[in-house]
Amino acid sequence: MATTTVAKIRFREPQIEMAHGAGGKASRRLVEGLFAPILFGAGHGPLGDAAHIQINGTRIGMTTDSFVVKPLRFPGGSIGELAINGTVNDLAVSGARAEAIVVTYVLEAGLSTDVLEAEVRAMAMAAEKAGVRIAGGDTKVVEHGKADGMYITTTGIGRLMPGVEITPQSVKAGDKVLLSGPIGDHGITILLARGELDLEAELFSDTRSVLALVETLVGEAGEGVRWMRDPTRGGVATSLNELARDCGKAVVLFEEKIPIRDSVRGACELLGLDPLHIANEGQFLAIVSAELAEAGLRALRATPGGEDAEIIGEVREEPACAVSVTTLYGGNRLVDMLVGDPLPRIC
């Protein structure tokens, strides 16, 4: 293996805080300031949802993700389902079709077998639905009180879809921002499911595989699809800010076009949260060339689960590296990445 030149370590914070795992700015500082310089060396490219590697001429995508959600079950899903869908989706938005997944369980002594069995079954079912094989696994048990019941890590590989090149550098002014459906369902569902707030709503996590939708979009608008991301922790705002920074362009969103359920909007109003910062587990964002965006949108809407897809904004030259929203009244505001960790752990 070639030796990498270790780049400068820019991460100077004395200890790890919850915010470093929240997917926002602090997470980015940790990854780019500590992990990347040591592990990838100087001059690494932008960090995507999955790594692309080449084995004997075959290009594959590879990714890994850990799930530490509390509670383990919530309306619309559970940790097992999330663990499969999350990895399938990370591969999908990097342009890869998940082929196989291996699983690591970290179990807390005292966890009821029924709960474990239910999650293993949930994983089997989610894998079948997403068309991916669970190829192996490992189990560790830690002392009582050391993990919230269970943590799950999944690692997946997949074959890259032909004819699609996902890089932020290919994004151009005039490109459109596509969103697959309503935002915020997962984050708000988890927040309410924890029962710490005296709030109730008819809400379900959106956890699902987005592979079929991604394949539809790529099939319809392949060469126009420049970038994709599943806006999980940190929400749409954080994903698009990362894009804006990586491509050096501006992303402008149209407030009235962003699909949000009334119950999510209401909960956000009450709690003072911005739905753009709330996590999703079954949606994806895509930047598509202006010529192919409408066709892509039509194809998405014609696919089950894509009915609420929208073009929510566009890429411009200025103000570079920033995301802004044109409000309903033609006013303008900046949308920053998620700062800190306003929410309990949600994925």
Place this chain on the structure above:
Amino acid sequence: MKFVDEFRAPELIAKAGEEIRRLADPARHYRIMEVCGGHTHAIYRFGLKDLLPENVELIHGPGCPVCVLPMGRIDDGLSLAAEPNFIFAAFGDMMRVPGTHGSPLEYKARGMDVRIVYSPADSLKLARNNPEKHVMFFAIGFETTAPSTALTLVRAKAEGLKNFSVFCNHVTIIPAIRAILDSPDMRLDGFVGPGHVSTVIGCRPYDWIAQDEGKPVVVSGFEPLDILQSIVMLLRQMRNGEAKVENQYKRVVPWEGNRAALRAMGEVFELRPYFEWRGLGFISQSALKIRASYAQWDSEQRFSVPGVRVTDPKAAQCGEVLKGVLKPAQCKLFGRECTPEQPVGALMVSSEGSCAAYYNYEHRKPIEIANAMGR
């Protein structure tokens, strides 16, 4: 959503914007202070500034409870919370406010038991569910939140709950407005009056602003249309040469306030002789303390509190921003040393703080964006 969408309808907003442009005399410059942090937040979030003509300037006021709390109080509260078997409970807004040795959130990461609650009553529930621990509610806020703290204390006393106390930092809005009007470097033409505070205290306490100071006050709701309508009402008064108190937020604010809430506050609280405000200094009779009859549930009377005084970092100009003398971006630390993630001053912490609102929603110069991104 009912009672929200009606006040966000684009065509009504556009109409109110036109009316403001029609009423504003182009030969004049208007400086209007929105007292309440909730208004500041809404103005930025909905981009309302873009709808106003250039000569109608909004100045952000002191009505952000987290922002006006001096760091010494946070240090005091956290020093108590370091005791074993102690639960420190506070509103989410408090969690990232820096003390000398870190914010409550950082204390939590170091292993201290810090909980976010959404109402004081939730902290009472915590106390009931954790009888072996002491639960301290770190109370902040103006008259908006003071009644619920009062009722919580009444409840705790009635139940004879022994493991619960309140660290009271409640403040009152009128002395803060007076301090701002007394400040020599301040020129203001009128006030968008606080909405939530007025649901409790009513509209009468503002009479002196209109009568003695000759400045119009319009108590306002928090939706975009509310705020623009209030500005229309202020401009109309100014055009007619009037100065009176008006209530735009009638659907929520009764002219006389909420007597039951005021009674509960009177039962539990009395005025402190003086209290330190961040940026504004000591203001006499501007804060509430817990009466002796509730001493057992008053963290300050029950435990020994160090009474720390911490001066703000010299370079931070929170005071000037808080009084509206400086705009957030004119502070030397803005967007560089001081960001919402690593705030130096409290105005950067709460989403109602004008610095945080400006930082989060306003277009920044590319250099500030680059700095913020750590490049």
